[in-house]
Amino acid sequence: VQLVESGGGLVQPGGSLRLACLGSGFTFSSFTMSWHRQAPGKARQLVASISSGGGNTNFADSVKGRFTISRDNTQNTVYLQMNSLKPEDTAVYFCKAIFLPNVYWGQGTQVTVSS
DSSP states (O other): OEEEEEOOEEEOTTOOEEEEEEEESSOGGGSEEEEEEEOTTSOOEEEEEEOTTSOOEEEOTTTTTTEEEEEETTTTEEEEEEOSOOGGGOEEEEEEEEETTEEEEOOOEEEEEOO
16 A cells, blocks of 8 residues: 655745645555645644545645646646745645555655745
8 A cells, every 4th residue: 555645845825735645555446545744843734635435525625726636536646725825834745545444654745834
């Protein structure tokens, strides 16, 4: 089983990034997918989630209206589109796949928002 995130990097405040997470080794379309982030010295927090079929999404209050989550089950990929980025969005972003009792995490990708 693997979850591989990509798309992180350095961006200026107000900019955009699109993260992708490619899953393999499991039935991707059966799993709820989510993005989480962890800033230095802080607990990991849920950013956004999407149901297995893509019909239901949820977002943390801090990112509502700025981030969107989507998935392509034909490509085993979940995306996080991040717009209007702020310095406080700086963190390592992780994707997670869950279909109890199975829970899988990716290794994370760094997002840094700074001028």
